[in-house]
Amino acid sequence: DQQVKQNSPSLSVQEGRISILNCDYTNSMFDYFLWYKKYPAEGPTFLISISSIKDKNEDGRFTVFLNKSAKHLSLHIVPSQPGDSAVYFCAATVGNYQLIWGAGTKLIIKP
Amino acid sequence: DTAVSQTPKYLVTQMGNDKSIKCEQNLGHDTMYWYKQDSKKFLKIMFSYNNKELIINETVPNRFSPKSPDKAHLNLHINSLELGDSAVYFCASSQYPSGPTGGIQYFGAGTRLSVL
Numbered sequence: 151d152q153q154v155k156q157n158s159p160s161l162s163v164q165e166g167r168i169s170i171l172n173c174d175y176t177n178s179m180f181d182y183f184l185w186y187k188k189y190p191a192e193g194p195t196f197l198i199s200i201s202s203i204k205d206k207n208e209d210g211r212f213t214v215f216l217n218k219s220a221k222h223l224s225l226h227i228v229p230s231q232p233g234d235s236a237v238y239f240c241a242a243t244v245g246n247y248q249l250i251w252g253a254g255t256k257l258i259i260k261p
Numbered sequence: 262d263t264a265v266s267q268t269p270k271y272l273v274t275q276m277g278n279d280k281s282i283k284c285e286q287n288l289g290h291d292t293m294y295w296y297k298q299d300s301k302k303f304l305k306i307m308f309s310y311n312n313k314e315l316i317i318n319e320t321v322p323n324r325f326s327p328k329s330p331d332k333a334h335l336n337l338h339i340n341s342l343e344l345g346d347s348a349v350y351f352c353a354s355s356q357y358p359s360g361p362t363g364g365i366q367y368f369g370a371g372t373r374l375s376v377l
Contacts, residue, residue, distance in 0.1 A: 182364070193265070193351050193368025194304070239304065243364055248317060251304040 153177045154242050156252035164260050169227040171255050173240030180242040185225050188237045235259045264288050267352045267369035275377055282337045282372045284352030293335035296351040310335055347376045
């Protein structure tokens, strides 16, 4: 039973444009949502997070939006750069310690 | 200086063998984790230790045994390796499992295990 879903396995975006990565969840008890970025042959690295009591969090080029009624969050990257090409994982926490992960979306930034 | 390091990076072995993967973190974190990334690329938690105490023990075959000699190290020992154990195993650590940002975890580069 997938509690965190990333329905797009891949996304291709032109350099300089906006990249929008989506994530849906089923568990209304999740208290934090996190985005991680992963390059090949490396471990995931933390990008940005949002508390379930907020609807937006921004950090430089990265903004995460949370729509609790729709159980949906999205990561916006503006402007997209070649170095943003990676796999992006959405994850959520419920209680202490445990992260529940989506399957990831591979973002390809075209020059 | 690598924050979370795991060794080896690649491990190729025969079915039935016993192997270990080591993980060390120099971030001063209290909590460490082992994840398995399967063929569908899902990251699944296997174990978590907080201050050397096991706090998460997911449904994992008992051939897998974590060992935490101190809070900076969490090793994974696997007995009687099977073909289905082939995967990438990630070690991670965190300082505030339920802190204001939701428990950011820092990952090692992964160990790619291939069982032949």
